Amino acid sequence: MLNKITWQQRVFEVFNSLLMVFLMITMFYPLWYVFCASLSNSNELLAHQGMLFLPIKPTFAAYQNAFKHPLLVNSYINTLFVVVVGTTLSTVLTAIAAYFMSRKNVFFKRAISLVLIFTMYFSGGLVPFYLVVKNLGLLDSLASLILPSLLSVYNILVMRGGFESLPDSIEESAKIDGAGHIVILFRILLPIALPTLAVIILYYGVTYWNAWFNASIFIKDRTKYPLQLVLRQILLANDTREMSFGIDTGDKMAISETIKHAITIIATVPVLCLYPFLQKYFIKGIMIGAVKG
Secondary structure, three states, rough: OOOOOOOOHHHHHHHHHEEEEEEEHHHHHHHHHHHHHHHHHHHHHOOOOOOOOOOOOOOOOOHHHHHHOOOOHHHHHHHHHHHHHHHHHHHHHHHHHHHHHHOOOOOOOHHHHHHHHHHOOOOOOOOHHHHHHHOOOOOOOHHHHOHOOOHHHHHHHHHHHHHHHOHHHHHHHHHOHHHHHHHHHHHHHHHHHHHHHHHHHOOOOHHHHHHHHHHHHHOHHHHHHHHHHHHHHHHHOOOOOOOOOOOOOHHHHHHHHHHHHHHHHHHHHHHHHHHHHHHHHHHHHHHOOOOOO
16 A cells, blocks of 8 residues: 655655755756857857846857867867776776775785775875876876876775675676686676776766866976866966957957857867766666675
8 A cells, every 4th residue: 555645745855856956957057158158249248247048149259269279179189088098098997906806815805905095095295296207207298197097096996896796696607607807807797887887987087088287287298288278277367369369459358258168168068978878877886886895
């Protein structure tokens, strides 16, 4: 017999729904505002006050001027290279490390886990980090944006939890059929743990895409700048000179604002396009990885 829903439960559900709608609007509107502003006429946008729901006199001038930046396309290519190569290597190495840590017959497993967890909370500091990268000859190269941050202990623990949540009978059956560790990991466990794998890929991909700090201290050649570092210079230093060249002085302030909005959208769209494909795995992967630690 179904339980009758009380009025207190109905009030809670209505309140919870309204709260979720409110939070959704507060998180979505800033992005929508930036999108509308990037498509608006620069002078009209500068004169506009209050909330913005639709572009004002829509135009693609801001995007056309944004791509005049000499580093934008090049930085986009650099970032795509770092994201693709970095995410691939990080995911593979994380899977190997998690598989090793999820085995039951590993010597000093607890000690190794404690050492890994210790590095989550303590590090040698920025100066030793810089000296290590310098002594390895990675300065002023895209490798400095990948190799120093190749592994995340948190991601290893999440994937280890995902492996440990799988039945032992799967691995035992594979061993009976003569499968080795490589076959078990890449052809049996990873396809089964696809939700956890998707979460790890999303974590690494977003991390590499948004990274700018390492580039600011390791990269001196501007042609090797990632997209986020170029975006940071444009937004914080208000450096839109290359993109507003030939525009009247009176219009430069107005067009620079729309350019900033356009650059923000350009830097955000790839992540927004990636997330829907992995969203269905996200919550499930997190929960699976949190079963055991």
